[in-house]
Amino acid sequence: MKLSEIKNHLISLETIAFKLPNGALVPSHFHVTEVGKITKNFIDCGGKVRSEAVINFQLWEENDYDHRLHPEKLLQIIELSEKMFKFDDLEIEVEYQGKETIGKYNLDFDGTNFLLASKITACLALEDCGIPKPLIKVANAVSSCCEPSSGCC
Known part of the structure; x- marks a missing residue:
């Protein structure tokens, strides 16, 4: 999902929910602690120089059960980030703390929930x-x- 798409979805929502690949929902008291752009410059195993960029959201939850992030607040955070950092309309990657480490997910939408979709690795120079x-x-x-x-x- 691109940045413009999440903004369009947020406009029509009353609440925000993120669903993990296993079907469980991220607890409703989550925070979006970061919105930023991550650029990765690398050389693949075939020697080709590559560059990738994504807009990154970091989700975090703690024992702050009274906190709820509303769609208009997330939209404000995104718009401030766009203004400050001059974001392009890039794909969104979401970081979320799993049991053992931070997981990175692609983002999709099912009409109600934002879906954290599993990412996979691949050889770029087969x-x-x-x-x-x-x-x-x-x-x-x-x-x-x-x-x-x-x-x-």
Whole structure:
């Protein structure tokens, strides 16, 4: 989900809820403690220089059971961040504390809840790594449907 999309969804919501991949909801007293842009510059295993950027939301919850983040407040935080940092309309990545470590998720929406969708890793240079051809076809079929421009993510 891109930044413009979450803003459009927030306008029509009365409450905000995030659902984990296992179907559980993030407790309703969560806070969005950070909104920022993360840029990653790297070289893949095939030697190609790459750059990726996402808008990052960090969700946090503690024993502050009286706190509820309302859609208009999150929209204000997003708009202030856009003004301060000149964000592009990038994909959103959400960080949320799991039992053992911070999880990173893609973001989707089901009409009611924001869905924290699992992220996966992939080799970006399959042929350069010597991955056998049949595996390349399967990997390409999976990765092509999940390209940012494909509309599935």
